[in-house]
Amino acid sequence: MSLKEIAAELNKFSSVLIFCHTRPDGDTLGCATALKIAIEKKGKKADIICDSAVPEKFGFIPAINSVVNNVKELSCRYEAHVAVDCSVEGMMGETYYHFVKSNNTFNIDHHISNSKYAKFNYVENRAACCEIMYEFLTVGGFDIDEEVSTCLMLGICTDTGYFIHSNVTDSTLFIASELLKRGAKLHEIGKKLFKSQKKARALLYADVTSKIRFYLDDKLAMISIMKQDLEKFDATSDMTEGFIDFPVSIEGVEVAVSILENKPNCYKISFRSSGKVDVNKVAASFGGGGHILASGCMINGFFEDVKDKVIRAVSLYL
Template identity: 30%
Template structure:
């Protein structure tokens, strides 16, 4: 349960071999980039190492994952990267207590035996600094992995979490051979056909109300099923409603396979997304919140719209 520095992490890693690195469930570019960059670095130090995840790694990351051959060994040391809380380790690993957690979420619950938290835009920035301390040369594989995490966790350097340090690290990764143009194309431009189908439905069905201040999008499960959409195809879809000019309260309702509904709320000032969701037993942050409904999607829509009109009047 102790908190340690990156220098201490480097010292600890020197002492261990046969290392397993766990990504968080619903893996994204930052957890995958962190895990593989660390794997390449540790293997460069002559250690055996593997990356595991409770969920399958999305195919679009093959340019990272394909560079690591499978190694068989008995695990002696476990590291979690970019995993803020134990349940996020996912079904397969959420009973594991990692020996070490390296994370950038200040909300980290310190579930590991030792934890290094540094508040940066992406965990890949922390792994970059760790690899520097460990004196491992950053090759193209490491550069591609780290660049992926830095770019994805900052929305391609657009979010307010970006610092000058983010750009300095990204610049060095480009110098080390990171294929930034191709990575950005795959991460931010390319859409699966399934995603396109769900988006087409979304654009046709976003309902703008409350004098243009609110927008609601309800996606029935049948739409995702017909589009053959996997969870990764729906990433970021909850942000669509808030991108409309004038909308300060965006609501997305996604019907689940079991008929229940998951609601995601995105806001601009002065609407508090967390406060809005608390009306329905949910919560979250000021700009992003969530809640759930066991009623039908149409009933959920009515309840949410009524509350939205009330909040915005």
């Protein structure tokens, strides 16, 4: 189905619940808030649900305070359920059990590994899901005002590392330009998200990067963040977003890996490739996925075993 046909399907409904992925980033939140505001402007009802708390740093984004974390907080039933930026059902966390309760499920995403779990699926390999959402709102006849533009710009900025990743295309810049024309707060996004951080994050970053390890002839650089590291600096796990950009920036490094302790013996692994290695395949070998240059998965086990498994998996693709 084309994006226009999917937009026409969604336009049939007057109440929509939007699902973000767990540990929400700027892209999933940007898509969700943009869609909510745009739907409400048509005089309809729209709400956003996300399994985990919204990081404080996104506080300046329009409608962000309306995101609920638990189905119990919802006041009504919704005719349609829309997942944004979720490549697989599991990315919605616990809220997935609620997602499937609707007969009208939508899946709008930009991960090539998307498992097409909804009734209406639109998946395209783009720099950010917010790029797709911009086109969705355009073909769906929604008003893209200043607030919506800022929300969409957020996802484009965060998923491209402020227009620096190799996923940036002419359409990324074209859409960013259109959003800027409509009043998107590009400078504020840059200042608040890329040029400012909490002291706890800075101290954690210094500590984590000082313990960087190299494997496979220095082609693999690895950082790890344990619960006790977070506690030491009074930091939260969402503060580690972007840490992996440092090891992957090192000359000669083909793959960077970040191992984040999620709970005892359960680790969230993030992969970044500097270009040659398809880390989507590496993550897929552990049941995860993502993009060619950025992917992730969860692995259970003791830290040393998890680390060894990751090194072995990466070595197969070097």
